[in-house]
Amino acid sequence: MEFDLNKTPPSSQTLAEHRKTYTLQMNTLDVKKKRIKQFSFGFSILALLMFFLLSYFDIVYLIDILGLGMLALTALSPFMVAGAVAYYNVYHIDKPRYELDLYMLHHTELEPSEHPDECVQFLQWCKHDETLKHYQHQLAELDRKPTMYEYILAKRWFEKAEELGKTTAS
16 A cells, blocks of 8 residues: 555555455464474474484494485484574565564554654644645545554655745744
C-alpha cells in the first residue's frame, strides 16, 4: 500500500484488508519458524546419537568401514545442517517477519491515548501547511485517524516545506 499526501488517503476498509493480509503472512512465518525449531531439535538429537556412535566405536574400525571421507562427512554434517537452518531462519523468516512487524507498526492508527505528542504535532503541522491541512480534511471525510506512517510522511513533508520556507508562521 502506498501513501501520498497529494492524493486521497486509503479508507479504513482498505487498511483493515491489508492488516488482515499481513497478519496471515506473519502467522505463516510463525508456523514455519516453529517447524524449523522442531526440525533443529530433532536433528540435534540425531547429531548427539552420531557423536555417541563415533565415540563408542574405535576410529580405525570406523575408517575401515566407512572410509575417511564418509567419516568426515558424518562428523561434520550436523554443523553443515545447523548452518543451513540458521541461514534459512535469518533470511527467510526473521527478516520478513521484522519487515511485517514494521509494516504493522506503521499502519496502526495514531490513538490520542497512546501517542498524545504525535497527535498534537500532526495537528500543528496541519495548521501551518495547506497540503497537510487538505490531507487532514480528507482523513476526516473518510472518518479515520492518521496512521503512524502518515505521521512520518507529514513530518518529512513539513520539515522539507520548512526548509523551503513554504509554511505559514504562527
